[in-house]
Amino acid sequence: MTDASGRARLAVWVLTRTALLLCVFKAIPYPGPDVTADVSVIYQGWYEILRTGVFPRSDVTWQYPPGAALVILAPGAVPLPFLGYAGTFYLLTLACDALVYGLLRYAGGRAGRRTCGVWVWTAGVPLLGPTVYARYDLMVTAVAVAALLAGVRRPRVLGALVGFGALLKVWPVLLLTGLERGAVTRRAVGAAAAVGGGLALVFLVSMPGSLGFLTAQRDRGTEVESLGALVFHAGRWLGWEGRVMLHYGSVEFLGPYVPLVSALALALAAGALGWLLLWRWRARVFGPATAADAAFTGVLLFTTTSRVISPQYMVWLVGLGAVCMTFRASRMALPVGMVVGATGVTGLEFPIWFSHVVEGDVLGVGVVGVRNGVLVGAGVVACLRLWGEGGGAGARPVRECRVLVGGAAPEPPRLKRRRG
Template sequence: MKTTAARGSLPGLLVIWGLTRTALLLCVLKVIVFPGPDVTSDVSVIYRGWYDVLSTGTFPLDDVTWQYPPAAALAVLSPGLLPFLEYATAFFVLAFVADLVTLALLLYAGRGPGRTRRGAWVWVAGVPLLGPTVYARYDVMVTAVAVAALLAGARHPRLMGALVGFGALVKVWPALLLLAVRRRGAWVSAVVTGVGVAALFAVLMPGAFAFLGFQRDRGTEVESLGALVFHVARHHGWEGEVLLNYGSVEFLGPYVSWVSTGALFLTGAAFAWLVLWRVLACRFEPHTVADAAFVGVLMFTVTSRVISPQYMVWLVGLAAVCLCFRESRMGVPVGMVLVACLVTVLEFPVWFAHVVASDALGISLLVVRNGLLVAAGLLAARTLWGTTVPGRRAIPTASGSARAAEVRVPS
């Protein structure tokens, strides 16, 4: 009966995917007007401008908004594969294809013993919750690479490593997918691929690593966790301002550098915790690699100086891979991330003006969204630790009484 039900759910899943993705395409093509600022301008203006520069064989050296590793150029140049379409339209079509590829990977991964289609459902539901921003940024393409890497890890560690190495040179964060990987082949493949691709860009295109300086100089973006300090401070005499800076809306003024430094400290603390976990963890199940990747990326997202709406696509993709495994215990954190996606589309683009104005609605949306992410990160980290690190666990006594004996047992 379970098999029959699972097969019966597939047509429904595909219908929902088709309807929601059609709606997203209609929004980015402006057949349907989505409330809030135009989210497609990044593609039609910024990406299009980068495309013109990159096509000449160099990176946009004088543009501080270019803050991406060198292989990101491939995503920006990809609409050239569809020369019969206008640039923005071609980009949206390729984002749609990346979405479809991700769904196909998750459906394939959901087959067999110990697997489930819950992961595919997470992807089908999570992406439209973020609104048209998903198709108006290249993050969905990176997420497709990351999902492919995680799902390849069990049987093809070298392929996983190659995909991770390539993905890290598109947008850095896929490097965290290796957190729980123990096979040396995956690490070697990742390093070889990463170094090889980086060297190729360094030789062929000037300015491949200029982004490092631009990224270093960023401030505190208005949607980040640290930004809540200034949203509140604006109502108590803080003399800073909100401006478009380095390609995002950021706080500028007194004490901003302090908060930005604090965010970097939290990121460092998260990394230290992950290293400690990796040293102490000794129980690895088939789902542990995906769970650890989800926890790592979630922690780095929460502590970042920037939490752009498209970052949530990464979390949805990794959450979907986690729930492809029936034994994964990340269900509650994944649910919290999905709720955070719904709040995210409300704070951007629907009511972004309220966020920029730091009014009650804008602050409330950020408190809820960022609070959900913090809670999800803490709960996911605790779950990962509890399922992989040996420790003290309460077990019933032999007499069957309500009391429990504390003994040291493997988790």
Template sequence: MSRAYLPYGLLPFTAWVLTRAALLLWVSGVLTLGTLDVTVDVSVIYRGWYETLLTGTYPLDDVTWQYPPGAALAILSPALLPFLAYASAFYVLVLLCDALVLGLLLYAGRRPGIRVAGAWVWVVGVPLLGPTVYARYDLMVTAVAVAALLAGVRHPKVLGALAAFGALLKVWPTLVLVGVERGRRTRAAWSAAALTGAGLAVGFALWMPGAFAFLAFQRDRGTEIESLGALYFHLARHMGWEGRVELRYGSMEFLGPGVELVSALALGLAALALGWLLVWRLRARAFAAHTPAQAAFTAVLLFTTTSRVISPQYVVWLVGLAAVCLAFRGGGMVRPAVLVLVAAGVTVLEFPVYFAEVVASDAWGVALLFVRNGLLVAASLIAARRLWRETVPGAAAGVSAVPGDQPSRVLR
């Protein structure tokens, strides 16, 4: 049977089943990828938080708890499957969220102005990250952000409500609001986000004590060894730098001379990224159906790249947003999306396969970090340039939003 006569979505769904079966075999220990056990976060750390949360309080004495109060829902979610062990239930729920994203992208792909390419980005990009992507709750958060962007084309209030919910899971989904069209749609989305966020924040604060203790733990974080700024210290270690690597706040961080300065520079770069986004928002005029996805993708790229921490699971955020961008015809983010997919493949090499070499600042480990972080920097710059050229009047002659591609006319 030729491809033209295959049922819609059969090929991406088949590929999804095969790749996700491999991911489940990895996290279940049937298959191995390197010597590092990436499932410890679920079986030990998450399970420990689960037990604490069941007592009616957030993990106030655990500095590795660095998540907004809504993260408790993800940690407690395996209770929905009491017939399974905690870790197994968690993996099944992540699998269901993974399937939800695929379903949303395939469903959207049947609508005018949308295509199946976004589903393929998701199918391919997630397994490139290896078992880590199922052994963290970040895929669950990504599912919320994807749902927000796809629903927001027709229903800006739903986008706002989902963005607020996602922000209380892991902050970054707030950025899906940055590209909403000016005027009525912005007022609807942002007011829904404010009301939903305020209501949920109050609810979590009343639910259990310590809902916002994570803010102090985040403030005290240093420079994680996989971040952009960490590359300086990886090289400096070969030139007599007197610092060290230590497990702090749940990740491997550099400690020693110059670390505070580099951490401050990273915060400065993040502030510059925020400033650029504010300027873009003020000057942007040509909003199309794909603009919110483009803006969210660009914003998350910028803040991920400039972060003091670039954990491997962060890349799944970018894969999900890239998938939404490429779901739109004329979305214009093909090159940065491809760079993100390549970065995902390099990420699985630096963690978990060669993470020991990264920790030791060996040449191979440092090379992998240079490549991965370089790809993210390139993707950030290209995405920012493309977003600016498409939306800011006079930025580039002949480059504009797709004619007639208005939010109200897509996904009806």
């Protein structure tokens, strides 16, 4: 990487993040509904309850593991009263964004690495618009990125970060699926269990209601942006007698056949987990990029099959995809590129055209269909490539960033075959 390209990348990051801050601080208008209300109203309301030492058990929108309380309480621990709760939250999110940028840049300069991941993060995050700074998912993604970059050389660090991340929003536990069997997995899983279990025990003893999230979503419907929602979008055109309403903090379909479609979504997620376990059982090759590739694939599968695909979930995939593209040996260039494209469509779907999505007109259904279709395609490609990578048979690394930013590159180092 030349100094000029590094300066250009930094300039893009600074410009795009300045624009995001101007949007969330409402210095410049952004089309669609106000996405900052989640912070200034919901998060701040939770903050007032959590600071008393209890979880908001009576609030159905609280659906998170107990570690999320640390994120919600964090703005109160930063002495910036002139910014208020919301302003401080946005700056903390910016700090996590900068941390990911720095980690990817540092990792990209090491042997066997590349700087493509920095570009994926720099370009992918702002595609979601101000939503990405008005939710706490970017902070969770920062923990997951740090864990994956710690890698197999520091499995206990990786495991500790995974345990902490899982207490924030569960999904980081999937980062353990691609670790090499044996000592690496034992150390990582042990550290994850110690940190996650220890923190969970502290919350259980000190704050009533810490485990309420386990049953908080059992009566949810199917969210209007999810894959299963396409059934009901089409059904409304054909006379389906259901309704769309704000339910459990998101806009969902409720009515006939919704429980069936939600159950099918859960079945698909279970099938995805089964596939990951089968891949892990079969895998014999664990190269430098395998942990990142498997984590990206696993989270992509669970995001796509979820009965709720909130827009901010895409930042999980952008972050994990950026880590994949930091490794020369990664085979995920095409699915990562597809995810970045889906992220851009998501930024149009919410908040800009969200009224069309709720209405279920051609534009709204079309944009959701395109986004979900790209995610499904990316999931299929990622599965095929991970399967070939783990088996080692005919594994052919994707050449650098050609799919994402163009250009050829040298072949990655050979993978070592390890005994299971």
